[in-house]
Amino acid sequence: MSVISNSSSLWNKRLGHVPLKAIKKHELLRHLKSDSHQHCIVCPLAKQTKLPFQLSNTVSASTFDLLHCDIWGPYRVSTYDGKRFFVTIADDHTRFTWIFLLHSKSNTTVVLKEFFAKVKNIFSASVKILRTDSSSEFFSTDFKEFLSTLGVEHQIVPKCMDKFAFRAITAVLVGYSSTQKEYKLYDLQNNSFSKEKCATDISPLTEPSTSIELRRSSRPSKSLVWLQDYVTKQVGNSCAYPISSYVTYSPLKPPYQHMLALHSAVIEPKTFKEAISDPKWVQAMKQEVVALEDNNTWTIVDFQN
Secondary structure (H helix, E strand, O other): OOOOOOEHHHHHHHOOOOOHHHHOOOHHHOOOEOOOHHHOOHHHHHHOOEOOOOOOOOOOOOOOOEEEEEEEOOOOOOOOOOOOEEEEEEEOOOOOEEEEEEOOHHHHHHHHHHHHHHHHHHOOOOOOEEEEOOOHHHHOHHHHHHHHHHOOEEEEOOOOOOOOOOOOOOEEEEEEOOOOOEEEEEEOOOOEEEEEEOOEOOOOOOOOOOOOOOOOOOOOOOOOHHHOOOOOOOOOOOOOOOHHHOOOOOOOOHHHHHHHHHHHHOOOOOOHHHHHOOHHHHHHHHHHHHHHHHOOOOOOOOOOO
């Protein structure tokens, strides 16, 4: 006699992360319950979709306030004079587009310098914002100095995702970009900061583990000296979005969790008297003094009145 498991999470893994609705279509699996299926880590990484961008009719107030620039190439067939790349510049207000042929992508800065000069000379106008993708040609030192000299704001539009790449990342929201339509995220897997489009659907992380309690400092907070002459608002210790509610140690191996627990269990002495009463702190101070003497950090001299 065989027993069929009622765990939707188990059947989700067995069937290659098939959606729960598709699994329940099978006659023997209609009784499955949604236990931990919604917390599957693989499903959002492989199948999460992005929310669609709404159609926007917003245009800049006047000509040359905002320009869109993009580079294309190389094409397999070159022109008669050997050019295989081209750069397009589109005005956001009039939708008028200019196309310039290039021998290589490195000529982009030269073309933009000539174009900006013509805009100022012929149309008596100046470019305020230049919007490009994240190609390396738009981040060279020469290009940055060129835009900085003219006071042009550089906005970046993120590139499209590779179809074989992960559809999502496990990250913590840390803020928003001032020059891009993106989220600022801290990638928990690579320990690095990244950016994602604002149309990305953000899924909640798994519930934080309560097996390890983070130690919080018991030191009383002191106001800054230079603020004593001002009336300031006292900020409490409460946080609307504490990181302990969004970051969990559960993915770590038990030895690493044990190590973190030991770090959190160490109580830092508040006074020198408390420190010298602990043999471990005394030993640490002796080792620090020995290290300073071995490195000849100071020279002992006679006391002078």
